[in-house]
Amino acid sequence: MHADPAGVLTGTHFLDGDHACCEGCLAAGARFASGYPITPSTEVVERFASRIPTVGGTFIQMEDELAASICLQGAVWGGAKAFTVTSGPGFSLMMEHIGYAAMTETPCVFVNVQRGGPSTGLPTLPAQADMMQARWGSHGDYGIIAICPNSPQECFDLTIKAFNLSEQYRVPVMVMMDEVVGHMTEKVVIPSADQLDVTPRKHTHKSPADYLPYQCNGDGSLVPEMAHAGEGYKFHITGLTHDERGYPNMTVKVQDQLVRRLCAKIENAKDLVAYEAENLEGADVVVVSYGITSRVAQRAIDQARAQGLKVGKLRLIIAWPFPEKVIRELAPKVKAFVVPELNLGQMVREVERAARGAAKTIHVGHAGGGVHQPEAIVKAIVEANQ
């Protein structure tokens, strides 16, 4: 369906990534946000707080990130599309409720404008060191989706995509920005509402008598249908291991069925692959990057190609689930993957694992606080080519 025009600020704007992300939330139909202030992410909800009373909806500033990350889920079960926004220390506090959203299959969006860590780290400076936390941070086995914009325009576009995927798969989706993308200002084009596709909630059409909250329909979909409070369904939702009725059932059998489905609905999905590729054909070296680092990598790739090296580009747009098949099929055809990222080795582990030894994997780490010098990436490309 098309976006609700009330939330779409159609036009050409000069926006930073945080503000563009907020416009993406509004365009996607989010009418509820709960947040707690934290640099460098707060501008997203500051703009939402300013905009939402003129669009129709609610923003609430909660007492901490524990509250913010569960408050939004109450709003979702009340019938709203909802999100929260944070950065490293707040993201750590939200892990419990990312698990709750995964377990209860609550569609929602968590935006993380990444800064340097660990702990309080570098509040005002960038990093990409929460990538593994996004995937594995809450306890237990589950699947999530993580998206990595590299520009304010993508902060708008991919935030809408994040909401759409969260509704399609009933899963928390992480928008993994970073401080530079969040604070850089560029042209952002917002189309008219009728040009924006918005995925509606997977609401049940069954009567209350026939409805079971966690029953899959037998049509092959692993995503059950949802109902909201106040509609007469009188359903039960729990973070405990539960059966199709939503009732606690803590047996080995039900645990196996439930947890395998929560993982499989993401891992087996065919359409959860999104990347940007250039010059992969005949490449000797492929640079794998995402977020702000992909823009530094672009310069390094251009410099290396100017020297005559056969360098390809693979930019991850959806980082989780990891595009394992893409790397696996590419590995035997190239000498090496070069993986620059603003951490000391996170997504590179996935590249190396997926390559299965068929190509070298060279990490270009950076502890955060700035971005790479392109020369550091060029140097790694030259070494990889040897």
Added chain:
Amino acid sequence: MSTIPINPVLPFLRTDRMPTIWCPGCGIGTTVNCFARALLDSGVDLKHLAIVSGIGCTGRVAGYVKLDSFHTTHGRAIPFATGLKLANPKLNVVVYSGDGDLSAIGGNHLIHAARRNIDIKVICVNNLIYAMTGGQTAPTTPGHVITSTHPYGTFDPNFNLPHLVEAAGAVYVARWTTFHVRQIARSMAEVFKKPGFCFIEILSPCPTLYQRRNKMGDGLDTMKFYKEHSKIKNGVSTSEVGLTRNGDIIVGKFVDRDRSDYLTMAHDQFVEALGDRYVDECAAECCEEGI
């Protein structure tokens, strides 16, 4: 042939989930019975009534009542309920949880929801202990009590919950024990119709972990203790209702006052600041009826 009359509260319960997990002599089931009575007596619209629990013995209540019911994470029933209510204001939202869940791990949310005067009804079953996890000290455990984490007796001071929530801003504060079943049901029916943040504390026996370890008898002995030691003092200052191990239990309706709730204050502020530009719509799309 005579027929056995159906218990009038049964339609409010998920009978397919019985028996409950609660121990013999536990008071939580008594409070649920009172809750069902209050639903029956008040005529509250069940379709728009949602119940939210945290974690613990009382946290299981949401799973046993036939309403839209949410068993959330430890301590977070109140912020979940806040989102539910603010997104869909037509809902009447009840938080039903225990003393440890609401006042220890959830203590920050308790005081802030009271401060904001979120229109939710909090029912706090206080058994003075962490029961689900085996009898550890709670913020409500009185002094000189044996618990599994204070094997030589508690010594850190306990919360006086009515005083705490009154100070934080609650508009309705009452306390009863599970001996006071009619008063509990009456208070519950009252808060369904009272706008703003309402708080009912219900003292309840935990014969398995509190009374047994402290040689205080069983559930029946505790009911006798409640009967003999409860003093009804409606309107008394909440500063005077702190609990001790063997002392009197002051019960009654302590606070019943009016002030604007969060959504009303938000609405008024937006009207003042934005005038015609304010779009007074709730966040939930499906606010009206089921699809």
